Amino acid sequence: MKLVIDESRCKGCNLCVLVCPYGIFQEGTELNSRGIVAPVLDRPERCTNCRLQALYGRMLCGICHMICPDQAIAWIDEKPLEPHKVEVEF
Amino acid sequence: MIAPDWFREDRLPHIYCTGCGNGTVINCTLGAVEEMGWKREETVFVSGIGCSSRAPGYILTDSLHTTHGRALAFATGVKMARPDLNVVVFTGDGDLAAIGGNHFIHACRRNVDMTVVCMNNHIYGMTGGQGSPTTPPGAISTTTPYGASEPAFDLAELAVAAGANYVARWTSYHVKELTKAVAAGMQTPGLAFIEVRTQCPTNYGRHNKLRRVSDMIEHLRSHAMLVEKRDRLVQEGKPVPDDIFTVGELVRRNRPAMGVKS
Ligand SMILES: Cc1ncc(C[n+]2csc(CCOP(=O)(O)OP(=O)(O)O)c2C)c(N)n1
Ligand code: SF4
Ligand code: SF4
Numbered sequence: 566m567k568l569v570i571d572e573s574r575c576k577g578c579n580l581c582v583l584v585c586p587y588g589i590f591q592e593g594t595e596l597n598s599r600g601i602v603a604p605v606l607d608r609p610e611r612c613t614n615c616r617l618q619a620l621y622g623r624m625l626c627g628i629c630h631m632i633c634p635d636q637a638i639a640w641i642d643e644k645p646l647e648p649h650k651v652e653v654e655f
Numbered sequence: 656m657i658a659p660d661w662f663r664e665d666r667l668p669h670i671y672c673t674g675c676g677n678g679t680v681i682n683c684t685l686g687a688v689e690e691m692g693w694k695r696e697e698t699v700f701v702s703g704i705g706c707s708s709r710a711p712g713y714i715l716t717d718s719l720h721t722t723h724g725r726a727l728a729f730a731t732g733v734k735m736a737r738p739d740l741n742v743v744v745f746t747g748d749g750d751l752a753a754i755g756g757n758h759f760i761h762a763c764r765r766n767v768d769m770t771v772v773c774m775n776n777h778i779y780g781m782t783g784g785q786g787s788p789t790t791p792p793g794a795i796s797t798t799t800p801y802g803a804s805e806p807a808f809d810l811a812e813l814a815v816a817a818g819a820n821y822v823a824r825w826t827s828y829h830v831k832e833l834t835k836a837v838a839a840g841m842q843t844p845g846l847a848f849i850e851v852r853t854q855c856p857t858n859y860g861r862h863n864k865l866r867r868v869s870d871m872i873e874h875l876r877s878h879a880m881l882v883e884k885r886d887r888l889v890q891e892g893k894p895v896p897d898d899i900f901t902v903g904e905l906v907r908r909n910r911p912a913m914g915v916k917s
Binding site for chain 2: 573574576577578579580583628630631632633634635636637638639
């Protein structure tokens, strides 16, 4: 699964930045086409939901998606063989 | 998004300001509705007037957007005519406790079987930030430019005293707890009242040195104290800070109720 912010809904309140235990959301710096500074994602594949939602068949954590007042956070299915940046931690 | 089957996606994004807590409360309430497994055609959302009261407009069920303060009166009517329906009321502190104060205590007294979710942002949001019966003493609003001088209502305690079967209070920061509380309220026959302290950065935060959404959330988080902790402090004879409000389940009981599905 892939974490996405729906920029047609996000109003840039940055509540997700405040709540994510992994710090996946970072305050953005650039205005989007709606004149809103939406947060940017920092290595979203670290989110438990991206990794395990399909396996467990239910929402895990999900705090960002519950607190988002604008219903802008979602997980979508990845297309097969989507390129990934893999980070190896020693 | 939470509960995609329940949102009127064509109406989104909603009218709420950036960082307004009302959207979070809709998420949590619909999360609880999903947990309950209710059907859309058996559920009615009722509201009065205010920012908070616009919530049913974003939900894909039949709803009543009624006159200011009268949401509970209309909801009582719905429940009396059709006890088989699940009734959820969205209301604001002004709607519920100022103009609708009398309906509030009597709905609790009658213990009508419905779930009332009050988004308490401490002011009248929609009309520009006037003081409401829940404006904390000292807080600045457009009608209390030198700080509110009146004591505020504690809505949850009021509901307990008036007789509601389930009463809880959380904030729009405590999303998991809030969802659980709303679901517990929906399961309890009789009136369930859930007060949610929400942030209104536009009309409350801006005047009270809490301009940023994160400041407002931090303010809510740091002033919330679990009822259990408050009770323990009282028991031990330790001082309870007077700027806190209690959160948690305040009451769950079994008084006779009206309009319960048979
Ligand atoms: C009978 C009547 N009186 C006054 C108003 C004006 N009015 C509209 S919304 C509102 C206050 C709403 O405050 P609250 O219930 O706290 O909701 P919020 O906007 O803060 O969510 C008032 C006084 C009205 N619409 N109808
Ligand atoms: S679900 Fe939890 S871990 Fe994943 S992005 Fe949201 S807050 Fe972070
Ligand atoms: S005025 Fe306040 S309550 Fe109304 S939408 Fe804006 S932030 Fe929310």
